[in-house]
Amino acid sequence: MENNQNAVVRKRLGRWVSVVIVTTAAVLGLFVLFHTNYYPRTDDAEIFANFIGIAPQVEGPLVRLTVKDNQFVKKGELLYEIDDRPYEYALENALSEQKALEGQISDEQRKIAALVSGVSVAQANIHSMAANVTTAERGVSRARAQWSYANNNLHRLEPLLTKQFVSVDEVDKARSSETAQAEALRQAESQLQLAQAELNSALAQHEQARHAVTTLEPLINQRGAKEAAVKKARYDLDRCRVYAPFDARVTNLTISEGAYAHVGQQMFMLIDARTWWAVGNFREGELKRITPGMKADVYVMSRPNVRFVGVVESIGFGVTPDPDVIGKLEPSLPDVQRTLNWVHLASRFPVRVRVENPTPDLFRVGQSAVVTIRGE
DSSP states (O other), X not given: OHHHHHHHHHHHHHHHXXXXXXXXXXXXXXHXXXXXXXXXXXXXXXXXXXXXXXXXSSOEEEEEEOOXXXXXXXXXXXXXXXXXXXXXXXXXXXXXXXHHHHHHHHHHHHHHHHHHHHHHHHHHHHHHHHHHHHHHHXXXXXXXXXXXXXXXXXXXXXXXXXXXXXXXXXXXXXXXXXXXXXHHHHHHHHHHHHHHHHHHHHHHHHHHHHHHHTTXXXXXXXXXXXXXXXXXXXXXXXXXXXXXXXXXXXXXXXXOTTOEEOTTOOOEEEEEOSOEEEEXXXXXXXXXXXXXXXXXXXXXXXXXXXXXXXXXXXXXXXXXXXXXXXXXXXXXXXXXXXXXXXXXXXXEEEEEEEESSOOTTXXXXXXXXXXXXXXX
């Protein structure tokens, strides 16, 4: 009888234990489902940072290399130095040519100052010579009128002499007057020709002086080219010493002192140590639970027990399409694959999480990471 009671108790206890186990499993399953939906997590993540390639902008022998591979450098620290003597000579030559041009401009300005005075004098002479020409023209007109009168008077008296209406003395006087007026006319015409020649000479001098004043413009136009040459030479000289643009980690150093640096040929990389991200690939069904600004937890595989705080910066809006699903995208018609996949895998989109408290010595580009979004 007692054995039957014990069996019944054990049977009831087993049922209760089974119920508790099933209930606990169900509760844990619901909790995990809730946590997964509202706190998306992925271990398909990597640490990422911006990086730039360091390449010379001028060429020459590398006389100084102050960094080593994987070294941490502060902003403003010297990275390397190229032999700057050729660029110093180029700068000195550009400055010399610029100074020589300014000397030519100064000399021309002094000459032009004198020429401007000459232009003023030539203008005054032109006015004076023009007045002389006008006076000479009036003198010629007056002398021609007087000679014409004397000539007409002589031709009028000569016929009257044969008829003895006038005396020989009167005819002689008329002839002398006509000769005198003719000579006066010739002198007036000579003075007019002389005045016109002087006027033409004054005009030529004025034009020559005015043309000489404009010769400064070509020299002034060269100032821009000389100034640009000086700036270019100084820029090249400054590029012989290269400094770290930000706090960074040197990596992939492939050159040493004594090598010849070529323009545009990369020597090493700089990883920007100021900002680090964890880029996690989340399934497309989880993206509805993720929005920019959410907090996140980041773990790196080298220190999985250390939690880093992050914030979601952006969510990817595109990945390379799967050619097995949509085919190949070509300029002509789409090439759709005739396959039947029974299992459809969800696409994953990158979510960029900025780490707010990174450890410079711990974070590396491409390092594996785990990202958990905290949710609302």
